[in-house]
Amino acid sequence: MPENLLKGKKGIITGALDENSIAWQTALKAKEQGARFVLTNAPIAMRMGAIKELAEACDTIIIPADATSVEDIEKLYDEAKEYLGGNLDFLLHSIGMSPNVRKGREYGDLNYEWVQKAYDVSAISFHKMLQVAEKKDFLNEWGSVVALSYIAAQRAFPFYSDMSEAKAILESIARNYGLRYGKMKKVRINTISQSPTKTTAGSGIDGFNDFFDYADMVSPLGNASAEACAEYIVTLFSDFTRMVTMQNLFHDGGYSYTGISQEVIDNFVNHRS
Numbered sequence: 001m002p003e004n005l006l007k008g009k010k011g012i013i014t015g016a017l018d019e020n021s022i023a024w025q026t027a028l029k030a031k032e033q034g035a036r037f038v039l040t041n042a043p044i045a046m047r048m049g050a051i052k053e054l055a056e057a058c059d060t061i062i063i064p065a066d067a068t069s070v071e072d073i074e075k076l077y078d079e080a081k082e083y084l085g086g087n088l089d090f091l092l093h094s095i096g097m098s099p100n101v102r103k104g105r106e107y108g109d110l111n112y113e114w115v116q117k118a119y120d121v122s123a124i125s126f127h128k129m130l131q132v133a134e135k136k137d138f139l140n141e142w143g144s145v146v147a148l149s150y151i152a153a154q155r156a157f158p159f160y161s162d163m164s165e166a167k168a169i170l171e172s173i174a175r176n177y178g179l180r181y182g183k184m185k186k187v188r189i190n191t192i193s194q195s196p197t198k199t200t201a202g203s204g205i206d207g208f209n210d211f212f213d214y215a216d217m218v219s220p221l222g223n224a225s226a227e228a229c230a231e232y233i234v235t236l237f238s239d240f241t242r243m244v245t246m247q248n249l250f251h252d253g254g255y256s257y258t259g260i261s262q263e264v265i266d267n268f269v270n271h272r273s
């Protein structure tokens with residue numbers, strides 16, 4: 001195992017809800033690799049309490065912030081800077097939520113207020129985090145920012161509904177802000193397109209378990225776990241990936257580039273006969 005990949009680095013990790021969360025696993029790995037960071041989540045997630053255990057394990061504090069509120073982000077950055085003693089080197093955006101998906105509204109019957117909410121929480125919040133960082137000159141040179149995406153940004157999936165558009169916006173923000181922040185301050189910005197993962201956000205999608213098994217059967221390496229994703233995120237926060245920016249990086253066991261696997265064909269044939 002590599003050691004101290006993030007020694008001396010400071011950051012913010014959003015989105016740790018419980019131990020299944022990609023952000024939770026990332027916090028544990030980042031701590032193991034020598035980083036110092038603060039945790040943040042929406043005030044409602046805070047009331048659910050589990051995140052306090054993580055803060056104890058990581059020897060840090062939690063600063064509540066609704067990622068759709070510019071005011072909350074400003075306060076988050078000010079308090080994080082004070083607690084960590086200076087500007088930061090990494091930010092993780094691990095936030096997603098669609099009321100239409102949660103409440104089982106069909107893609108042909110979307111509630112448009114909820115669509116706006118899904119975009120704001122899952123994508124525009126990323127722009128807000130970056131814009132506030134720029135205005136406050138909050139990130140150090142060669143800092144690294146990562147957000148979590150899903151392949152429904154590029155390909156059509158029947159169950160992902162308005163989250164598909166939210167992820168397309170998110171990835172576009174990574175490209176456009178990556179161009180701007182790279183020129184300005186050598187800050188790099190990427191999205192990781194992760195396998196289906198059994199978390200609260202993932203399991204909220206209709207038919208998730210069946211699709212999880214299907215994706216596992218398609219991917220030559222199988223589905224990537226939250227823990228493996230956390231390890232990948234740590235490499236992107238480290239100095240070993242300094243020239244990677246504006247990318248959408250598939251972390252999916254090979255799913256994105258597989259046409260079909262023999263296992264899926266065999267399964268189909270068995271069911272037909």
Ligand SMILES: NC(=O)c1ccc[n+]([C@@H]2O[C@H](COP(=O)([O-])OP(=O)(O)OC[C@H]3O[C@@H](n4cnc5c(N)ncnc54)[C@H](O)[C@@H]3O)[C@@H](O)[C@H]2O)c1
Binds near residue numbers: 015021023065196197
């Ligand atoms: N689970 C999957 O199958 C999967 C696959 C690809 C990408 N992703 C993405 O990974 C990211 C993390 O999700 P996860 O799977 O770890 O699930 P999760 O439910 O553990 O995390 C989602 C987090 O978003 C937070 N959040 C929601 N609204 C917020 C707001 N207004 N302000 C601040 N935080 C808010 C929640 O409190 C929660 O902690 C999301 O962007 C998700 O879309 C997940």
